[in-house]
Each structure stands twice: as C-alpha cells, then as structure tokens.
Amino acid sequence: MAIKVLHHGLATTVQDLGRPGYFHLGIPVGGAMDRFAMRAANLLVGNDEGAAGLEAVFIGPKLEFTEDALVAVTGADMPAKVDGVPQPGWTAFKVKSGQTLTFDFLKSGARICIAVSGGIDVPEALGSRSTYPIGALGGYKGRPLAAGDVLPVGKGSLASEGKTVDEDLRRKPDMPAELRVLPGLYWHRVTEESQENFFADEWKVANEADRMGYRFKGGRTLDFVDREQPFGAGSDPSNIVDSCYPYGSIQVPGGTEPIILHRDAVSGGGYFMVGTVISADMDLIGQLQPHTPTRFVKVTMEAALAAREERRAGLARLREALT
Amino acid sequence: MTIRYTFGGDEHLFVECNEEMSLEAFFTSLSMAKGVRESGIKGVTEICPANASFQIKFNPDIIHPDDILKEVKAIEGAAARAEPILKTRIVEIPVFYNDPWTHETLMRFRERHQDPAGTDLDYAARINDYGSVEDFVGAHSGSPWFVSMVGFVAGLPFMYQMVERKRQIQVPKYLRPRTDTPKLTVGHGGCFGCIYSVRGAGGYQMFGITPMPIFDPTQTTSYLRDFMVFFRPGDIVKFKPIDRDAYDQAVEDVEKGRFAPPIREVNFDLGEFQKDMDGTNARLEGMLHGH
Structure with a gap:
C-alpha cells in the first residue's frame, strides 16, 4: 500500500x-x-x-x-x-x-x-x-x-x-483567540507598566508563523528595567546569557514582537522570555492564521493545572467515544 | 551566587545559576543537572543543561510543580560542594578563516550589520582592539574553547573562550538576524563562539568555516556512526587555521570517510585552570599533540 x-x-x-x-x-x-x-x-x-x-x-x-x-x-x-x-x-x-x-x-x-x-x-x-x-x-x-x-x-x-x-469534542480557537500564559522566566526584566500592557493589548499573528515559532505584532513595545547587562549576555536589554527555551515560551527580541516557540522550537538562545503558554493551549496556536487577533491571558500555576486536567478529561472522552 | 528558580509554564522548571556567564556558573549548572538526573525524581522527562542555567521538563500529571521545586532545591547544596573537575576530551577542529562562502553570505546581508563597509572579521578585530585580522585570527585560534552548551539547532556548540575575561573576544549579534548561514560556519555572538551545525538563520558574526561535520542525521560520517551529534557540554575545542588547499583536502577526506579529527581524553580541573590559565591550556594542547 x-x-x-x-x-x-x-x-x-x-x-x-x-x-x-x-x-x-x-x-x-x-x-x-x-x-x-x-x-x-x-x-x-x-x-x-x-x-x-x-x-x-x-x-x-x-x-x-x-x-x-x-x-x-x-x-x-x-x-x-x-x-x-x-x-x-x-x-x-x-x-x-x-x-x-x-x-x-x-x-x-x-x-x-x-x-x-x-x-x-x-x-x-x-x-x-x-x-x-x-x-x-x-x-x-x-x-x-x-x-x-x-x-x-x-x-x-x-x-x-x-x-x-462529536462536534462538542472538537476544539477551535475563539475570536479573538485567547492564549493563557504563566508569567515567569525573565518576566522581571520588563517594567510593571509593560507587564500590564502585554496582557491588556490586542496582538495579531504575524506572517512569520510556522512550526518553530509564532510571531505576534500590534501590541505596545515593552520597556525594560534598567540594569548593567550581565557579562556574556550581549548589549541589548532584551539579551540574556544564552539559556534553554521552554516549549511555549514567549521571547520578545528588542521588546517589540513576541514569538511563541512551538513543536520545532530552537532549544535555546539569548533572548529574554516573559513567560510560557500553558500546555493546555499549545494545540490552539497551531490553528491560528496570520492576522488572527489574539489576547494573552495571565493565569496562575493552579489555573494552568486545572486547564491541563480539563484537556485530559477531553482526551479521555475522545478515547471512550472512539475505542 | 544565588540560584533563581522559575517555571516555564506547567511543564518546565527553569534554574538560573547565575545571570552572568562564567565557568563557575557552568559547573554549578552542570553538577545540579547531573544531581537531578541521578536523584531519579519521578516525573522528570528531560534535563537540558545550558551555559549558566538549566531546564527540567516534567510531567505535572506525575509530580506537582511545588514538589519538583522542593526536590530540586534540595540538590542545590550538594551540587555547590561538588568538585569542579571533569573527565572530558579535547578536539582539534580545522577552520578556513575568511573563506569565500561566509564572505559571500555576509556581503549578502550587509545592511543588517553594524558596519556595512567592512567584513565581520574586520569589525570583530577592530572592536576587540586587534591591529589586523591576522592578529585576531591568531587570538581566536590561539587558546582553547570550552563547550558550555549544545543546542539552538541540532548539535550546535556554544563555546566559551578559555582566557581571562578581559582577553575574551566579545561582539554584538547582527542588528537583524540573517535568514541564511552556511553550514559549518564558525561564528561569534556576545562572548560565545559557535559552529552552525546546519544551514539556516543566524545572528552571530561569521569568521570562517570548518570542513568537519558535527551533525549527521544519516550517521555515515566515520566518527558520527554511533550518534548523529558530535558535541557534548564540557568538550574542549582547539581551532587550527587552514588554507583553501587544506580545506578542499579535508572535505574530500570527509567524503571518502578518511577524515578523523584528533581527539584526546583529558581531565579538566577548574581550580587548576583558574590558578594558571596559560599553563593549563598549554598542558591540554600538549595532550592533543601527544606530549
């Protein structure tokens, strides 16, 4: 065959x-x-x-x-x-x-x-x-x-x-799409005002969106907390000493356009990250077309785990229905 | 140094040993990553060491994030007491500096560079206070490099120059990343050297190219038959400048399966290195050449 x-x-x-x-x-x-x-x-x-x-x-x-x-x-x-x-x-x-x-x-x-x-x-x-x-x-x-x-x-x-x-088991992104994010990693590098703006602004999926990463445009540029750059990080305030990148992590080179790393992610690099899309919402990203309006929604670890449990239950229902 | 713990979503624990790059931070990260591996914490699925940090991927259905944090923190003390000594290997890698392929590429992306009038080598030599490109190449190939991270793309080594901080080569990345970099380009960004294992995007300055494959998914290259990735963290690299004829010869040797990079087992002791960098480097190089 x-x-x-x-x-x-x-x-x-x-x-x-x-x-x-x-x-x-x-x-x-x-x-x-x-x-x-x-x-x-x-x-x-x-x-x-x-x-x-x-x-x-x-x-x-x-x-x-x-x-x-x-x-x-x-x-x-x-x-x-x-x-x-x-x-x-x-x-x-x-x-x-x-x-x-x-x-x-x-x-x-x-x-x-x-x-x-x-x-x-x-x-x-x-x-x-x-x-x-x-x-x-x-x-x-x-x-x-x-x-x-x-x-x-x-x-x-x-x-x-x-x-x-069944229709109710299928999952599609809402309009605007909502992606739940756990702030962390190098979140402390941006000012409080920028932290608020990041979640308040409406972003749009950019054309550079593929299996490695999804880029977003349209929100306000992030401002950084002043510091002397650590040795080895590079001179731009968005640079860090090259570290690992989690799947779903959101890096913002230069503070301008967030990039969510996806299944074919680069494993590390020298850009700071504001947080990570929770595991329950990773599938949704792959269904976003360029220009889709998108909101990042701030959640706690507790909420991330509850959402994960909900996805697990959905998968269990799928298996029950089909096997 | 204060270790910082933070979660990357519900599946990753990110541990920053230091904001700043140093071999001490690298060794802390390496011994903690090793400690996590050996402790067999349930639910841990992957451990990725980086330059001065590391990352643990875990399954939160098996272990609660609070619990993994507690267990990893418990390893911190033991890791800090671990002797920074490594049984590793040194490898000599031939480099054709100022080659035509990276030259063509850097000219193609010139408008993305800090200094559109020159080359990446001219620029790096100048901002690092070398009188000529030859002197710069002499410094680049004159001391060994320590592989402090493998990643970005398949098998790419990040390398830390084994000299005092004030002698370390530092350059910014391109203003905007290139969409193309020749395979096996020897590059540099921040304080890190790298070898691009595959062709693709990149933002590091480009100094030359090596004929030695470091990633081979077909596993037909003689020294990559056991595993497709050459580098591991802790490897020590010494660059050897070669000319066009030697490059062409090496490429032919690779194709015919005759190319064998000189590799020697060595012990690296961070304390000894810090006491006498030039002496340690001379001993390591001596091992490479059979002394």
Missing part, C-alpha cells in the same frame, strides 16, 4: 506525537502542532494515537491511493474530497484504490491532520517518524513532501468507516 503525492500543497509533512529526549542536543520534540487533532484522526481510522499521519498547513495536498484505505481529516476546517466528492471532517471515510484525495479552500483554523489506516510507514529516526526539516531528520527523507513522492503505508483495517468525533 502506498500513497502517491500528486501535489504537495503548501508545506505538508509526516508527523506523529514527536521525539522527546533530544532537546538537550538541540533536537526538538516536533510532531503534530495540534496533538489532539492528530490523536483523533488516528483513532478514527483505527490506528494507535501515535501513528504517523500528514500535517498540512493552509493548503491541502493532492494524494492518489494505490489500495483501499480509511482516511480521517481533523483539525482545521478544510473539506476533503474523494474524486471530487466532498467528505465530512472529523469522520472516517473510505478511499478506494486509484482514487484521489484533494482538499477545498481553508475555511477556518490553519492545519489539518490526515490519518490513513495503517499509518504512514516511513522509517523511525530517534524513535519517531516526525519530520524535522532543518536537521533533515525523520519523516519522508527529512523534508516536506514534494510531487512525485511515494509514501509507504502500513497495514490497517477498514472496520471503523463512518466513525465520527
């Missing part, structure tokens, strides 16, 4: 739930930006949650199947079509041998997850099939897909055709 790539879309990569354990060497966890959507897509077609699927951003790929398979498309609202016939999202549908899967224009969200029964069967690299393009590691030859590629697919079952995820 294989899938022929007739068109790659914009940037389509093989992703699973990532390769933890190598961030100390600069190799990020990677994996689907929207983990919940990838888990759901896999469960819909009868795969393990951690099987490899495809992640496509803004524009879907065009794929030809060489054998019958079950497919599910989750995440963003970008309707799938089989030989031109529309298919429902968040639902397992059949694609027969010789048929072609295409996609309509994106309606909302940013990224779709495409799961195929049996999973995309590229070799594992450091325990994962996720693509890390900068390191030419994992996925299909370490890079995004291109027309002419032939993707191997594992052995799957067609048993779960028609299975669907």
Whole structure:
C-alpha cells in the first residue's frame, strides 16, 4: 500500500506525537502542532494515537491511493474530497484504490491532520517518524513532501468507516483567540507598566508563523528595567546569557514582537522570555492564521493545572467515544 | 551566587545559576543537572543543561510543580560542594578563516550589520582592539574553547573562550538576524563562539568555516556512526587555521570517510585552570599533540 503525492500543497509533512529526549542536543520534540487533532484522526481510522499521519498547513495536498484505505481529516476546517466528492471532517471515510484525495479552500483554523489506516510507514529516526526539516531528520527523507513522492503505508483495517468525533469534542480557537500564559522566566526584566500592557493589548499573528515559532505584532513595545547587562549576555536589554527555551515560551527580541516557540522550537538562545503558554493551549496556536487577533491571558500555576486536567478529561472522552 | 528558580509554564522548571556567564556558573549548572538526573525524581522527562542555567521538563500529571521545586532545591547544596573537575576530551577542529562562502553570505546581508563597509572579521578585530585580522585570527585560534552548551539547532556548540575575561573576544549579534548561514560556519555572538551545525538563520558574526561535520542525521560520517551529534557540554575545542588547499583536502577526506579529527581524553580541573590559565591550556594542547 502506498500513497502517491500528486501535489504537495503548501508545506505538508509526516508527523506523529514527536521525539522527546533530544532537546538537550538541540533536537526538538516536533510532531503534530495540534496533538489532539492528530490523536483523533488516528483513532478514527483505527490506528494507535501515535501513528504517523500528514500535517498540512493552509493548503491541502493532492494524494492518489494505490489500495483501499480509511482516511480521517481533523483539525482545521478544510473539506476533503474523494474524486471530487466532498467528505465530512472529523469522520472516517473510505478511499478506494486509484482514487484521489484533494482538499477545498481553508475555511477556518490553519492545519489539518490526515490519518490513513495503517499509518504512514516511513522509517523511525530517534524513535519517531516526525519530520524535522532543518536537521533533515525523520519523516519522508527529512523534508516536506514534494510531487512525485511515494509514501509507504502500513497495514490497517477498514472496520471503523463512518466513525465520527462529536462536534462538542472538537476544539477551535475563539475570536479573538485567547492564549493563557504563566508569567515567569525573565518576566522581571520588563517594567510593571509593560507587564500590564502585554496582557491588556490586542496582538495579531504575524506572517512569520510556522512550526518553530509564532510571531505576534500590534501590541505596545515593552520597556525594560534598567540594569548593567550581565557579562556574556550581549548589549541589548532584551539579551540574556544564552539559556534553554521552554516549549511555549514567549521571547520578545528588542521588546517589540513576541514569538511563541512551538513543536520545532530552537532549544535555546539569548533572548529574554516573559513567560510560557500553558500546555493546555499549545494545540490552539497551531490553528491560528496570520492576522488572527489574539489576547494573552495571565493565569496562575493552579489555573494552568486545572486547564491541563480539563484537556485530559477531553482526551479521555475522545478515547471512550472512539475505542 | 544565588540560584533563581522559575517555571516555564506547567511543564518546565527553569534554574538560573547565575545571570552572568562564567565557568563557575557552568559547573554549578552542570553538577545540579547531573544531581537531578541521578536523584531519579519521578516525573522528570528531560534535563537540558545550558551555559549558566538549566531546564527540567516534567510531567505535572506525575509530580506537582511545588514538589519538583522542593526536590530540586534540595540538590542545590550538594551540587555547590561538588568538585569542579571533569573527565572530558579535547578536539582539534580545522577552520578556513575568511573563506569565500561566509564572505559571500555576509556581503549578502550587509545592511543588517553594524558596519556595512567592512567584513565581520574586520569589525570583530577592530572592536576587540586587534591591529589586523591576522592578529585576531591568531587570538581566536590561539587558546582553547570550552563547550558550555549544545543546542539552538541540532548539535550546535556554544563555546566559551578559555582566557581571562578581559582577553575574551566579545561582539554584538547582527542588528537583524540573517535568514541564511552556511553550514559549518564558525561564528561569534556576545562572548560565545559557535559552529552552525546546519544551514539556516543566524545572528552571530561569521569568521570562517570548518570542513568537519558535527551533525549527521544519516550517521555515515566515520566518527558520527554511533550518534548523529558530535558535541557534548564540557568538550574542549582547539581551532587550527587552514588554507583553501587544506580545506578542499579535508572535505574530500570527509567524503571518502578518511577524515578523523584528533581527539584526546583529558581531565579538566577548574581550580587548576583558574590558578594558571596559560599553563593549563598549554598542558591540554600538549595532550592533543601527544606530549
């Protein structure tokens, strides 16, 4: 069983739930930006949650199947079509041998997850099939897909055709989007007034938004607390002695445009960070389009843990519904 | 030094051993990171040491953030008493300074630089009070460098120059980061040297290029067959200036699987180093050349 790539879309990569354990060497966890959507897509077609699927951003790929398979498309609202016939999202549908899967224009969200029964069967690299393009590691030859590629697919079952995820289990960003943030790290480097402004202002997703990081524009520039820069940090007040960067951490080079590091994060560097997006809201970031108005919402650790628990409960309901 | 603890969201504990870079701060961070690893605190999933800080990733479903903070703080005392001695290795890395590839790149991004009229080498030599680029290269390759962090992108070493602070080379980063840097560029930003393991964005000044791969996801390079990343924190690096012919020869040797960087096991004692930097460096270099 294989899938022929007739068109790659914009940037389509093989992703699973990532390769933890190598961030100390600069190799990020990677994996689907929207983990919940990838888990759901896999469960819909009868795969393990951690099987490899495809992640496509803004524009879907065009794929030809060489054998019958079950497919599910989750995440963003970008309707799938089989030989031109529309298919429902968040639902397992059949694609027969010789048929072609295409996609309509994106309606909302940013990224779709495409799961195929049996999973995309590229070799594992450091325990994962996720693509890390900068390191030419994992996925299909370490890079995004291109027309002419032939993707191997594992052995799957067609048993779960028609299975669907209830509307109330699907999660989409609000408008404006709200991302909950735990202040910390180098939060003390900006003035109290700037701390207030950061959470009061409306930001917009900038064009530079990808798997490594999401940049935001439009809020007021942050002012720094005066200090003599520590040795080795560099002369700009936004510089620190190069440290690790947490996933979800928000750095603000020069105090102007916040950047949230995501699944393909650089592991460290010399810019101060104001805090970190809580784990419960990481999936949402991957569904934000450029220009989406966004508010950062200040939360406590307690609230972060409660939100995490809520996501866990949502995932438990998904598993119960689909297995 | 006062250690500062702060959370990076609900999954990371960030520990800053010192705001300022120093080898003492590096050793505190390294021994604390080691202490955390050895104590086997439940729920810890990853430990990432950095120059003067480190980060722990944990699963808050397994351990409450307050509890991990308590357990890590308990290690602080023992780590502070740990002897700053390291069994490590020294490696000699050939560098073709002022090469045509970084030169082409730095000219392409000249408008993002502090000194659009010159090159990165001219600029670094001038602001560090060297009379010529040759003198600057002499200083850059004249003493060893200590790998105090691996990261940013896959396998990239941050290197701290092993000389008194007043002799350390310091340069600002580009005014705006470049979108391109040749693979294996030898760069410098703040007080840190680096080798870009892969091609990509970067903000460090560019001084030259090495023919020696330090990251190989295919694991076909002879000395990267066991693992795809060459560097680990604590490695000591000595640069050796080479010319175009030697560079081309080394590239060919890498391709044919014949390239083998000189590597020797060494002991590094921070106390001994601080007492006599030049003497320690001479001993380390002597080991490299088989004395």
